[in-house]
Amino acid sequence: MSAFEIIDYRVKKRVIEDFYGIVSQSSIATLGGASYAQKTLEMAKGDFRASSILGRVAPVGSSVQIIEEIAALEPRQIFNLIRNEQPQTIAFIISYLHISKASSLIKMLSSEMREEVVERIGSMESTALELVNKVVRTLARNLEYDEKQTFNQSGGVRRVADLLNSLDKDTSKAVLARLEEKNPAIGNAVRKKMFSFEDLLRLQPGDLQRVTREIDMGDLTIALKSTNPNLRDAILGSISKRAAETLKEEMELLGPVRLREVEAAQDKIINIVRKLEEDGEITIDQEGADRVLV
Secondary structure (H helix, E strand, O other), rough: OOOOOOOOHHHHHHHHHHHHHHHHHHHHHHHHHHHHHHHHHHHHHHHHHHHHEEEEHHHOOOOOHHHHHHOOOHHHHHHHHHHOOOOHHHHHHHHOOOOHHHHHHHHHHOHHHHHHHHHHHOOOOOOOOHHHHHHHHHHHHHHHHOOOOOOOOOHHHHHHHHHHHHOOHHHHHHHHHHHHHHHHHHHOOOOHOOHHHHHHOOHHHHHHHHHHHHOOHHHHHHHHHOOOOOHHHHHHHHHHHHHHHHHHHHHHHHOOHEEEEHHHHHHHHHHHHHHHHHHHOOOOOHHHHHHHOO
C-alpha cells in the first residue's frame, strides 16, 4: 500500500463496492449458530420442543456433565446403564463415583467381572483422551449428551483400597485374594493401602504412640471391646502407665456394647490412621507387625 502514490477513482469505487458486499454478507451470516437456531425453534415449536430437537442434533453436553449425570443416579440405575459395557468402561465410571455408591455397584457385578473391574481400577494411572472420548460417546447415546470436553483421571491403588475397605469383609477378602493372584504387584500395593483396626499391629511403636495421642479415650475403650489380646497389649504399651490403668478400669466397667458401635469406634480410629499417613506423620509398614509383636 505504501507503494501506491495515486489510486484510480474507478479502482477505489470497485474496492468499496466489494468491501460493502463482504460486510453485508457477513452481517447476514451472523444470524446463525446454536443461539439463532434455539430462538427460531422456540418461536416455531415452543421452549420444550426446541430443546428436545437441539438435544438430538447439537453437542449441548460435556464429559463432565455426563459423568455428573451418571453419578447422580441410583446404583441400580447406573448398573443398568453400564452392565453390558467392557470392564475398562465400567472401571472408568466406578472410579468417579462416591465410595459408598461405588461399593454398592461393585456388589452387583458378577464375581468374574468384579475382579476384572477392581484390577482395572487399580492399574489406572492416567486416562487417555481417546478412551475418555470413546466412553463418553458410548454413554451419551443413553443420556442424550454429546462430548466436547475432556475429563481427568481417577482411580489407582488408593481408590481400590478405599473401595475394598467399604465392602463386607468376606467380599473384600475374596476380591483382594483374586487380585493378588492375577496381578501380584497391584494386589500387594492395594493390601498395603488397606487398613483394618487389627492392622494397628503393623505400626511401628513410635507411630502407634502418635496415633493414640489423636484418639478419643472413649472411642478407644469401645473399640478394644472385641479386639485380640496382642493388639490390646500393644495399645496399652503405647500410652502412659496412668492412662493405661484408666483405660483398663473403663474397659472393666463397660457393659455390653452393640457390634455396630464397636465397629463405628474402630472406623474413627482407622480414619485417624489414614489421615496421619496421608500427612506423612506415620508410615503403615507391611512388615511392621513382627517388630510390634515382639
